[in-house]
Amino acid sequence: MKRISIIDAKDYVDQEVEIGVWLTDKRSSGKIAFLQLRDGTAFFQGVVLKNQIGEEKFTEIKHLRQETSMVITGTIHEDARSHFGYEIEVSSLEVIGDSNDYPITPKEHGVDFLLDHRHLWLRSKKPHAMMVIRNEIIRATYEFFNQEGFIKIDAPILTGSAPEGTTELFKTEYFDKEAYLSQSGQLYEEAGAMAFGKVFSFGPTFRAEKSKTRRHLIEFWMIEPEMAFMHQEESLEVQERYVAYLVQSVLDHCEYELSLLGRDPEVLKKYTKLPYPRISYDKAIEMLQESGQFPDVKWGDDFGSPEETFLAEQFEQPVFVLNYPKAIKPFYMKPHPTREDVYICADLLAPEGYGEIIGGSERETDYDKLLAKIEEAGLSREAYDWYLDLRKYGSVPHSGFGLGLERAITWITGEDHIREAIPFPRLLNRLNP
Numbered sequence: 443m444k445r446i447s448i449i450d451a452k453d454y455v456d457q458e459v460e461i462g463v464w465l466t467d468k469r470s471s472g473k474i475a476f477l478q479l480r481d482g483t484a485f486f487q488g489v490v491l492k493n494q495i496g497e498e499k500f501t502e503i504k505h506l507r508q509e510t511s512m513v514i515t516g517t518i519h520e521d522a523r524s525h526f527g528y529e530i531e532v533s534s535l536e537v538i539g540d541s542n543d544y545p546i547t548p549k550e551h552g553v554d555f556l557l558d559h560r561h562l563w564l565r566s567k568k569p570h571a572m573m574v575i576r577n578e579i580i581r582a583t584y585e586f587f588n589q590e591g592f593i594k595i596d597a598p599i600l601t602g603s604a605p606e607g608t609t610e611l612f613k614t615e616y617f618d619k620e621a622y623l624s625q626s627g628q629l630y631e632e633a634g635a636m637a638f639g640k641v642f643s644f645g646p647t648f649r650a651e652k653s654k655t656r657r658h659l660i661e662f663w664m665i666e667p668e669m670a671f672m673h674q675e676e677s678l679e680v681q682e683r684y685v686a687y688l689v690q691s692v693l694d695h696c697e698y699e700l701s702l703l704g705r706d707p708e709v710l711k712k713y714t715k716l717p718y719p720r721i722s723y724d725k726a727i728e729m730l731q732e733s734g735q736f737p738d739v740k741w742g743d744d745f746g747s748p749e750e751t752f753l754a755e756q757f758e759q760p761v762f763v764l765n766y767p768k769a770i771k772p773f774y775m776k777p778h779p780t781r782e783d784v785y786i787c788a789d790l791l792a793p794e795g796y797g798e799i800i801g802g803s804e805r806e807t808d809y810d811k812l813l814a815k816i817e818e819a820g821l822s823r824e825a826y827d828w829y830l831d832l833r834k835y836g837s838v839p840h841s842g843f844g845l846g847l848e849r850a851i852t853w854i855t856g857e858d859h860i861r862e863a864i865p866f867p868r869l870l871n872r873l874n875p
Contacts, residue, residue, distance in 0.1 A: 443515065449483035451528040454518045461530070462538070463488075464565070465510045467548050468503075475503050477532070479514070484698065485567055487521065487529040488514060494533060502537075508548075509541035509565070525701045571699035575692055576851050580644075582691035583665055586684055587642050592667060595634035595641045597627025602825055610651045623648040628842060629774070629829050631668035632805060635840050636832055642667040644847075659848060668842035674786045674804040677841035678720070678762055681790060681800055684845070685760060686714045692854055705856040712758055713793070720762040723784065726753055744770040751795040760799070762788045773815040775803040796853035802843025809833035 445460040446453075466485065467478040477488035492500040506512075513536045521529040546562055556563045563569055587594070600614070600621045612623040627643040634641035647664045667684075669677060689710050692700070700707060721729075730736040730749055739749065745763075754761060765784040768777070775785035787803035806812045812833055816826050823830075851857075 447483040448479070448481045448486050448526075451484075451486065451518045451526075451530070455520060455528070456517065458515065458517050458533070459530075460513060460515045462511070462513050465506055465508060465512070465541075466565075467508065468506060470504050475500065477503070477506075479530075480565065480570075484526055485570075485702075486526045487524060488516065488532045489529055490532045490535075495535070499535065503535060506537070507541050507544065509544045510537060511539040511541075512537045526698065567702050571696075571702040572851065572855060572857070574699045575696050575855055576847070578692055578695050579688050579847065579851060579854070582688050583644065583684075585691075586687045587667065590640065590680070592640045592642045593634070593638040595627075595631060595638070595643055597624065597630035597643045597645060597666075599624050599646065610649055612648050612650045625649055626664065626844065627666050628668065628844065631666050631842060632829070632832055632840065635668040635670040635842070636836070636838075639671070640667070640669045662849075663847040664844050665847060666842065666844040668840065670838050670840045672841045673839055674788065674802075674841050677802055677804070677843060678788060679717075681802060681843055682716050682718045682760070682762075685718075685790065685800070685850075686716055688850065689713045689854060700855070703855050703857070705854075709856075710854065713760060715759060718760050718762060718790070719757050720764055720788075721753075722764050723766045726763050729753060729756065742767050742769060747795075747797055750791050750797045754791045754793050754795065754797075757793065760793060761791050763791060764788045771803070773819045773821075774805055774812070776806045777811075792850075792853040794853065794856070796849065799850050799853060800843050800845045802841065804839065804841045807833060807837045807839060809837070 443458060443460050444454075445462070448461060448463070451459075461479075461481055463479040463481045465477055466480055469476050473492040475490040475492075477490060479486060479488050490500065490503055495503070514530065514532050515534040516530040516532040518528055518530055521527060544562070545559055546556070546566065560569075564573065584594075600616055601624050602616075602619070602621060611625060614621050614623065624645075625647050627645060627647075631641050631643050634643075643664075643666045645663065646661060648661050649659075651660070667680070669680070672680075693707055693710055693714070697707070700710075724741070726745070726749075727739065727741050727743075730739045730752060733752060735752060736749060744766075745753070753763065764787070765778055765781075766787055766789070767783055768775075768785055771785050771787055775787050778784045778786055785803060787801075789798045790800035790802075791797060792799045806815065809830060813823070813830060816823060816830075
């Protein structure tokens with residue numbers, strides 16, 4: 443007899459199979475029991491008929507507890523009433539591991555309780571769907587950049603300097619030297635772009651910021667491409683193709699998971715249409731002022747959640763906001779050719795109130811100008827000597843961007859809180875209530 447996974451049930455309709463499962467819930471009425479089952483690939487229902495399985499086994503099944511593991515044998519049938527579309531009529535059942543007092547019951551639980559039990563919460567439908575979609579976005583990311591001719595470069599997690607010149611870093615010791623947990627792999631990707639043309643990194647980043655907003659995490663994963671011989675407009679085209687590719691991949695491969703989360707595919711389909719709209723920072727300020735909802739906003743201000751949400755609501759797709767003031771952006775960006783007050787940069791704002799999902803820019807290519815910016819920012823020239831070298835030996839126009847994985851997942855899945863996208867309990871994340 444063939445052992446299968448639940449996700450493959452569609453290929454075995456009216457066939458007898460064996461599946462290793464865990465029990466998530468159950469109910470019974472007289473001569474029939476309904477078991478809610480999972481195996482890590484999907485969730486579906488097992489139907490147990492007393493007259494088929496026998497009095498003794500049926501009584502045993504009625505007393506099974508949540509998360510008991512077992513191997514079941516039965517026949518797959520179509521079930522149009524369920525999200526999954528199939529169920530199994532159980533003919534035999536063998537308990538493998540008992541379960542007692544499982545803390546996450548089918549009732550509602552608070553967020554703090556679920557975070558404290560995240561190692562078990564992963565077994566539930568919602569985080570399961572989130573993690574499957576996360577996996578698909580990661581798979582699609584590699585596929586997209588491989589198709590586009592990028593090389594993956596792994597940036598170090600321990601660094602000797604702050605790529606964006608911020609003090610919000612986790613400090614540690616690297617033997618007898620100071621070191622920091624990385625907040626970005628970008629500067630290293632610039633070195634990679636000078637060697638390979640187009641590169642990307644995908645790794646963890648850390649921000650020592652005690653934010654209490656739903657949008658910020660202390661630890662998250664970032665995808666950071668960098669491209670030589672590329673100006674900003676070309677980079678924006680890569681960015682929008684990449685985001686549309688991720689959304690389409692989730693639509694193509696995660697229909698079941700989207701249904702578990704109640705995410706309407708028709709909403710996501712709008713986000714695959716290109717190009718995405720573009721507005722200048724100047725225009726964004728004008729829109730905010732004219733709305734009457736932001737009486738205190740003025741040119742030079744950075745945007746918070748309310749401002750980003752308002753701007754995104756004016757469009758049906760993600761929208762690029764171009765050319766932010768120099769004072770609110772990092773030192774490595776290239777100045778606008780006709781203006782002294784803004785950089786050549788852009789943020790991509792997601793619809794539905796999810797805020798910035800990409801930040802990117804064209805990079806400064808002139809050695810002397812970059813050195814002056816480093817010194818003006820009060821940064822150590824010694825720490826950035828290698829970065830300056832990239833402007834000494836065959837400097838070329840180059841651009842790049844960073845996409846925060848967890849925020850992108852939260853937007854694509856339509857979830858309320860970015861914490862839903864984090865896989866395991868970590869002290870750093872629990873400090874961010």
